Amino acid sequence: MKKVLMILAIAAMLFPVSAMAMTPMTDGDLADVTGQAGVSINLHVNIDATIDVAAWGDTDGYGLVAGDEGWVGVTSLTITGLEIMPRQDWVQTGIGQYTNGITGANNKWQDLQFLTIDVGDYSGTTGVRIGLGTLEILMDEMAFDIALADSAANMDGNQEILGSVYVDDLDILLDKDNAVWIYPDPGENGVNIDFDMQLGMTAEALSFGDKDGLAADPAHGFGYLDDAGYVGLASLVASGITLDGKVRIDVATVDTAAATAINFSGTVPIDYLGVIYRYKIITQPEVGASFVAITLDSFQMGIADLTADVVLGPVGNLATGTALGSLYVNDVALNMSGFVHIFAH
16 A cells, blocks of 8 residues: 555656646747658559549740640540559568569568658759659550640640550559659749659550541652551560659740741741751741640660560550561660650641
8 A cells, every 4th residue: 555655646746747848849849859741651542534634734834935824634534454552572471472472581572662752842942752662553454645735724625636545454563762753943834853763564555546547648649547546565574664863844835926026937046945946947836836845854764674566556455456576675774865845736
C-alpha cells in the first residue's frame, strides 16, 4: 500500500510540470522544428476508363508569333484492363524466394518503394516531386487521339487531330529511386518536367495512326488514301531504359497581329519561333493554327536493349499488318537539347 501511495505522490508532483510543458507552439517555435511532410501511397488498383476529353492549356502562348493560348490533350480515350501494383517479380513469397521461382540472396523485395508526393523548393521555385515507386503497370489495351485547339471548349468537336495512338498488352516495370519534378517557369505559363527514371517494358503493339488517311497527291501517283493506317512496333521488348533531364512543354496558337508583322517573303534573316531563317520562307504555319512546343535541356535517354518488329497495318493492334522488318538496338545513349514544334495538318 505504501508503494502505491508513493507512486501516486510522485505522479502528482510531476503533473504540474508536464502540464506546463504542454503549451501551444508559436510560429517562432515551429520555424526551429525540422521535419518531413509528404504523402506515401501503397496501391494495387484495377481500372477501366473512358474519357471524352482530357486537355492541358497554356493561356499566354509561346514565342514571337504565338501569343494566343493553346491546348493539347487526348480525346476518345479508352483504357481496358489497367492494373497498377508493386513489382510482382520483387514480391517475396517466402524467405529468399520470389514469385518467379528464383531463390537466393538477392532479396529484391527489400528495394520495394511506395509512390510518394512531396512539394518544396526546386531551383528557386515551388515544385512537386513525385517518387514513382517500384511499380508494375499492366494494361490490356489503350486507344486515344491526340488533339490541339485554341481553347478548352474547342477541344471537344472543333479540335485539330494530330493522330491516333494504340497500345496493346503493355507491361512496365519501374526500378527503384525513380522520380519526376514538375515546376513552372517564374512569370510564365508552361510546365517544366525533370526526369530521373529507370524502367523496362514489353508491349504486343505500340502504334501511331491516321484515321482519315492521306489526301490525294497526283504528283507522286497517289489518289485519295482515305482509309485509316497505323505504323508501329510489335512484340516490343526493352530493358534498361533511362530518362534524365528537363523537358519544357508549351502550347500556343499562332497570333494574327504578330504573324503579319513578319516579312515571310523576304531574304533578310528573321527569328521565327526561336529559329533563325536566312532564306525566303516558302510556307509557314497558318494564322490561328495551334501547336505544342517541346523544349529539351540536356535531356539524356538510354536503352540497354530493345527488340521489336516494325509493322504497317490498317488497325492499331497491327495484327493484320505487314512487317517491314525487325529492329534491334543495344547500348543507346542520347544527349538532346533543342526544341520540336508539332502542328496538325
